[in-house]
Amino acid sequence: MTSYLELSNITKAYGNFTALDNVSLSVEKGEFVTFLGPSGSGKTTTLMIVAGFEKASGGSVRVGGRSISELAPHERNIGIVFQNYALFPHKTAAENVYFPLQMRGVNRAKGLRQAEDMLSLVGLKGFGHRHPKELSGGQQQRVALARALVFEPSLLLLDEPLGALDKNLREQMQIEIKRIQRSLGVTTIFVTHDQSEAMSMSDRIVVFDKGRIEQCAAPLDIYHSPQTSFVASFIGESNLIPATVTNAAARIANSPVLGSFDYAGSDNALADGQEVTLLIRPEHIKLSRNPIEDRKSARMTVETIVNYGDNALVIGRAGDIPMRVRVLGADVVIIKEGEECCISWTPDSVFVITR
Amino acid sequence: MNTFKRWAGILVTVFIAAPLVIVVPMSFSSASSLQFPPPGYWLGYYRAYFTDLDWLIPTWNSIVIASATTLLTMLLVVPATFALVRHKFRGKGVADLMMLMPLAVPHIVMAVGYYSYLGDLGLVHSHMGVILAHTCLSVPIAFLVLSANLKGFDRNLERAALSLGASPTKTFIHITLPILRPGLIISALFAFIQSFDETVVAIFISGRDAETLPRKMFDSIRQEADPVIAVISTLLFFLVLVGIATPYFISTLRSRAPTPSRSPAGAH
Structure with missing residues (x-):
């Protein structure tokens, strides 16, 4: 062909x-x-x-x-x-x-x-x-x-x-x-x-x-x-979290900083112990004061808030991992720069990158 | 400060313009030699210039030599400029230097060199000898003008033409040459003026047979200070003035004219 x-x-x-x-x-x-x-x-x-x-x-x-x-x-x-x-x-x-x-x-x-x-x-x-x-x-x-x-x-x-x-x-x-x-x-x-x-x-x-x-x-x-x-970081905004696959059958990976992760799927066959990068797009992360039930959550220190009006970009750190979160412009009023807040996501917004 | 600048400007203008202010009235003078202010006015020296073969032959010689010099210069400079601007090759630095050398060496030194060199070739006192010598002097000037133009040439224009189906030769004819035309014209004009204006080398090698106008003027001012010199100076001055003013005049006329609603087929 x-x-x-x-x-x-x-x-x-x-x-x-x-x-x-x-x-x-x-x-x-x-x-x-x-x-x-x-x-x-x-x-x-x-x-x-x-x-x-x-x-x-x-x-x-x-x-x-x-x-x-x-x-x-x-x-x-x-x-x-x-x-x-x-x-x-x-x-x-x-x-x-x-x-x-x-x-x-x-x-x-x-x-x-x-x-x-x-x-x-x-x-x-x-x-x-x-x-x-x-x-x-x-x-x-x-x-x-x-x-x-x-x-x-x-x-x-x-x-x-x-x-x-x-x-x-x-x-x-x-x-x-x-x-x-x-x-x-x-x-x-x-x-x-x-x-x-x-x-x-x-x-x-x-x-x-x-x-x-x-x-x-x-x-x-x-x-x-x-x-x-490279593709993940070049196209769109991305949060990249280094992790190790702990249980490929149950789709669980572990990040030294953020702890145990459920991920929904991956195009690639993974093996236990494999080093991977987890991708979460900023718009898939939810920002809240307290942890939300049924979602994997972590604590983030807010460093900068850039408000575009219709949406806002919240930049901060979870442990030593830089994180970016995109929220609706109106929702950003709940937090201020320098504060700590809770970020959370569901397993199907976690994508595994093997290279 | 502003007053100082204004006076400096006036002073410079006066110094530059003074010779012209003097030369033009002197050409209409009735005195038997160059004299300012003129004792009276008449057109006799204009008649003298246009009838006396002693002046007309050098004028003709100058025109022939400058034209031939321009042609020869451009034949050498156009390919050389393309080679030196667009390609990298061994010895390019030396070639670049050699091209510009005649500009750095004093004319009198060049003149002595040509005198003995062309003498050996039997070309002293011939048109060909002067043409060859003048070409050597015109080449660096024409090269400088043209290479500046070529460096500013957007090579994507040629790539575009190639991608649109024009062979390299057609690209050169339809795109490169027309876009470089102003540069080529100016380059040729400088070559022409250089030759037409050149005196030192002409004095050494032109002799009686190939006597150029500047040489004749120089001889004349030494011997009799014939006011015809003022006539020639005036004529040349107005020639240059017309040459400079014409393109400016045309472009002013064009921009004032209402945009014609040309049909696309007729637009050229």
């Missing part, structure tokens, strides 16, 4: 430094896949190898069953949107969008009509005659998107395209890009270091760290069942 885009055992070394270590990935046709990771994690390098601007030290890239590793960038038929958009300053918006068609021998009148149609699709009807410097950041973004899509590329690559936009515009563009991507059904790889962007847009998220793929799964699976503590 082969997928539409196949990366097999891609490695990339710069001298002694390994930028990519055996990266393999399959993407289905029409899928929206996000590469997520901190800077230097290898996500952009992987994208550049797919685009052909970087040469892999080993491994292969196949699109539609055909190897493209030996093709020059201009022979790959891949649309790219760069972070700074890279619009041609000496051409109008319509001429920018016409450029890939021009390179494919489409005549000017027909190509510019097609370019105008594409600009309408991205919501820029009537802006074709403007030069890039006469357009706002969001509009330039749309032109870049139109230009990367007008020639019906086999892949669309987006390299942190929303990084330069302000927050409101960014959210608007997230929705726009998703809409356009769905309507055209183009297979898309989106690179970002913004986890909320990844969560809201992707069919699947590939989490990169130190040149490796840490996990590749649907957004909610990544959030609820992270395979490594």
Whole structure:
């Protein structure tokens, strides 16, 4: 079985430094896949190898069953949107969008009509005659998107395209890009270091760290069942508690600080005595004055309260373990900074991470 | 403090502008040699300049030599700049230094060197000799201008073009070259002016056959101080003024014009 885009055992070394270590990935046709990771994690390098601007030290890239590793960038038929958009300053918006068609021998009148149609699709009807410097950041973004899509590329690559936009515009563009991507059904790889962007847009998220793929799964699976503590801490907020499995059959682990834990489940087979990390998301923890019945509870010293209005983040320590608790903004009035309070959770909000 | 700044500004302006203020009236002077203030005014020296072959031939020589120098300079500098700015190679530091060397060495030293070197090649007193020498002097200037432009060039533009299906050659023609055009023009202009303006090397090697305008002016001021020199200075001054003012004027006109509702097909 082969997928539409196949990366097999891609490695990339710069001298002694390994930028990519055996990266393999399959993407289905029409899928929206996000590469997520901190800077230097290898996500952009992987994208550049797919685009052909970087040469892999080993491994292969196949699109539609055909190897493209030996093709020059201009022979790959891949649309790219760069972070700074890279619009041609000496051409109008319509001429920018016409450029890939021009390179494919489409005549000017027909190509510019097609370019105008594409600009309408991205919501820029009537802006074709403007030069890039006469357009706002969001509009330039749309032109870049139109230009990367007008020639019906086999892949669309987006390299942190929303990084330069302000927050409101960014959210608007997230929705726009998703809409356009769905309507055209183009297979898309989106690179970002913004986890909320990844969560809201992707069919699947590939989490990169130190040149490796840490996990590749649907957004909610990544959030609820992270395979490594890196993924757990990178996606969303997390409380990570080191523990030892004491009774795998009865699903009980022990933390030296917080004592015995019931956990509901784990994707992995666990053995007695195995060292694990327990993940509890801040929104699954309840804050109270006194212990609540039927819930595992611990005492926490509150250090900082950050109130966002609708919700509040309570930061403190249980023993020597830093804890974060997210509560409704109205509920936070029961405690004050410096006080001790009770935190509690149910077994099904405890997720076991083995790595 | 502000008063001081204002006076300093006025003083500097006066010092810079003074030669121009003197030269322009002198060109209309009726005196038989350079003299200020002029005793009377007429256009005789303008007529003299435009009819006397002793002036027209050096002018023509200067134009030919500066044009050829510019062409040769750009042929050398464009590939050299791309190589030095974009690539790493062994001996790059030395190459960089060699490119800029003629800028650091005094012209008189260069002139003596060219005199003996071109003499051995039999190129002294020839157009070709002056062109070669001037090219050596123009290369570092054109290189400095162009490399500053190329360093500021966003390479993602080229990557974008490649990803959109343009071959490296087409990318260069459709994207790199048009975007660098202002830099290329300015670079070429500097090369041209450098050659057109150059006197020291020209005095040493141009001879009678390839006599350039600055050399002729220098000879003339030593021998007879012909007011035609003031005519030429004035003409050059206004030429430069027009050259500087034109782009500014055009851009002002453009920004004042109402945005035309061009059809996208007609927009170019």
